[in-house]
Amino acid sequence: MNSVVRYFTDIYKGVTSLWTGMKVTGKYFISPGEIVTEQYPENRATLKMEDRFKGEVIMPHDENNQHKCTGCGICEVNCPNGSIEIITKKVPNEQGKMVRAIDKHIYHLSMCTFCELCIKTCPFDAITWGQDFEHAVFDRTRLTRVLNRPGSSLKKKEVKS
Amino acid sequence: MNEEAVKKVILKEDEDYIINMGPQHPSTHGVLRLEVCLNGETVKHMTPHIGYIHRGMEKMAEFNTYKQLIHLTDRMDYLSAHINNEAVCLAVENALEVEVPERVQYIRAILDELSRVASHHLWWSAFGMDLGALTTFFYGMRDREKVLAIFEESFGSRLLHSFNTPGGLMHDVHPNFRKHTREFVKYFRKKLPDYKNLLTDNIIFHNRTKGIGVMDKEMAINYGITGPSGRGSGFSCDVRKVAPYGVYDKVVFREILYPEGDSFARYKVRVDEMQESLNILEQLVDDMPEEGGYTAKMKPVIKLPEGEYFQRVEAARGEFGVFIVSKGEKYPYRIKFRSPSFSNLFVLGPLAKGGIIADLVAICGSLDLVIPDIDR
Ligand code: SF4
Numbered sequence: 294m295n296s297v298v299r300y301f302t303d304i305y306k307g308v309t310s311l312w313t314g315m316k317v318t319g320k321y322f323i324s325p326g327e328i329v330t331e332q333y334p335e336n337r338a339t340l341k342m343e344d345r346f347k348g349e350v351i352m353p354h355d356e357n358n359q360h361k362c363t364g365c366g367i368c369e370v371n372c373p374n375g376s377i378e379i380i381t382k383k384v385p386n387e388q389g390k391m392v393r394a395i396d397k398h399i400y401h402l403s404m405c406t407f408c409e410l411c412i413k414t415c416p417f418d419a420i421t422w423g424q425d426f427e428h429a430v431f432d433r434t435r436l437t438r439v440l441n442r443p444g445s446s447l448k449k450k451e452v453k454s
Numbered sequence: 455m456n457e458e459a460v461k462k463v464i465l466k467e468d469e470d471y472i473i474n475m476g477p478q479h480p481s482t483h484g485v486l487r488l489e490v491c492l493n494g495e496t497v498k499h500m501t502p503h504i505g506y507i508h509r510g511m512e513k514m515a516e517f518n519t520y521k522q523l524i525h526l527t528d529r530m531d532y533l534s535a536h537i538n539n540e541a542v543c544l545a546v547e548n549a550l551e552v553e554v555p556e557r558v559q560y561i562r563a564i565l566d567e568l569s570r571v572a573s574h575h576l577w578w579s580a581f582g583m584d585l586g587a588l589t590t591f592f593y594g595m596r597d598r599e600k601v602l603a604i605f606e607e608s609f610g611s612r613l614l615h616s617f618n619t620p621g622g623l624m625h626d627v628h629p630n631f632r633k634h635t636r637e638f639v640k641y642f643r644k645k646l647p648d649y650k651n652l653l654t655d656n657i658i659f660h661n662r663t664k665g666i667g668v669m670d671k672e673m674a675i676n677y678g679i680t681g682p683s684g685r686g687s688g689f690s691c692d693v694r695k696v697a698p699y700g701v702y703d704k705v706v707f708r709e710i711l712y713p714e715g716d717s718f719a720r721y722k723v724r725v726d727e728m729q730e731s732l733n734i735l736e737q738l739v740d741d742m743p744e745e746g747g748y749t750a751k752m753k754p755v756i757k758l759p760e761g762e763y764f765q766r767v768e769a770a771r772g773e774f775g776v777f778i779v780s781k782g783e784k785y786p787y788r789i790k791f792r793s794p795s796f797s798n799l800f801v802l803g804p805l806a807k808g809g810i811i812a813d814l815v816a817i818c819g820s821l822d823l824v825i826p827d828i829d830r
Pocket residue numbers: 361362363364365366367368369379414415416417418419420
């Protein structure tokens with residue numbers, strides 16, 4: 294007798310618990326409320342990443358093709374993965390003395406772990422995060438970038454009044 | 455060795471049927487190989503093989519300064535990256551005896567709890583999926599996305615945010631951080647009944663997990679099982695309670711304990727813990743000071759005084775410990791990580807023994823293993 298009762302209560306319990314679960318999915322099927330899926334890549338034009346998004350390390354240049362990097366090499370020393378290589382050159386300054394300047398700021402995106410130490414430690418705020426995240430390429434060498442643009446130069450320090 | 459002892463050591467016999475689960479098996483959630491010795495469908499014996507993604511992190515850390523090695527700990531248990539960071543930071547801060555601003559301690563604790571909730575979301579989704587309930591995966595991921603959006607707004611990355619640094623945080627949290635955290639707590643409280651209706655009360659799920667993989671308290675202690683898996687066996691091992699760090703001694707919360715020790719008890723611990731984390735979050739978000747900066751003053755080059763330092767924290771999967779030996783240089787002389795998944799993995803063999811192979815999947819899921827945390 295007992296086993297018969299148990300048999301039917303089990304069936305009843307099973308059906309009700311399944312029904313409860315189905316109600317949840319059914320509810321979202323009929324009234325999803327907020328639709329959370331994004332139609333990427335169709336929404337590329339409107340897709341905006343957060344301001345702080347860590348896409349890649351970039352060096353901002355102003356309209357005169359000038360940047361703030363002095364070639365001090367502090368970022369290179371602080372990078373835990375060796376993702377940054379600094380190649381410097383000597384250029385004459387206004388007084389005609391030869392001073393150090395950046396020749397190539399090489400950044401290996403493929404080795405970067407986005408730890409932010411280079412950006413944090415740069416004393417001149419020369420580098421920052423870029424928001425681009427579509428980094429898929431067919432050839433690994435294309436992930437090695439020179440951050441300072443060709444022909445760019447060091448921005449003069451603004452004289453504080 | 456006499457013949458008896460030899461027989462004990464050689465667990466395989468010639469006629470045994472051996473299959474490899476993994477390294478690319480969907481239910482192991484990573485590159486883990488389980489060598490299962492079967493008799494029909496019954497598991498006679500199971501040996502885990504690890505090391506497929508061993509990266510030598512402890513050795514690597516010896517060539518990194520204390521600031522640089524933070525980003526390595528992210529990549530161990532990537533689902534509680536923030537908590538792992540915090541362990542190293544706390545160890546360094548305690549060694550140097552620096553006073554971290556109270557605000558930083560609050561933010562760290564909030565992020566800890568958010569990470570824990572996000573990690574349990576992913577586990578809940580994947581555990582349901584392992585047992586054939588595909589819907590849970592979508593609902594869990596939907597809610598996890600909300601937490602990740604908070605992370606992304608403040609630190610710019612969703613999973614591996616090396617946001618802690620010895621002495622405080624990398625930069626200040628986003629101005630909307632407090633508001634969005636409050637919104638998330640409110641949102642997720644409304645969604646918790648779905649979790650109950652969908653999986654916790656489901657009869658099929660009960661039959662798959664109740665009484666499966668029973669681990670008693672003694673066994674949990676002997677194997678060093680910590681975290682929700684240990685608490686599912688009634689082993690009180692919450693580091694936030696037994697050795698409070700940060701602001702955890704200021705908040706009121708309950709340590710979730712279930713004495714049954716089966717897969718369902720471990721499940722219940724985690725689901726209840728999500729609720730408990732929401733309670734902690736509510737208290738912390740209200741009490742978090744607005745002023746106080748985001749970092750203590752630290753020297754640019756950190757050198758720990760000679761000696762040995764240990765710090766443990768409660769990660770999403772259990773107790774995460776960092777042991778640092780310093781010779782007074784800017785690099786650690788030796789660093790050892792005690793990761794929770796490593797200990798939790800090795801109880802899988804004894805638990806699965808005698809059960810059927812489908813139960814092995816259920817037990818593996820209920821232990822919530824993260825493979826990079828095992829291999830390091
Ligand atoms: S980016 Fe900054 S730290 Fe790196 S070389 Fe240029 S100025 Fe120095």
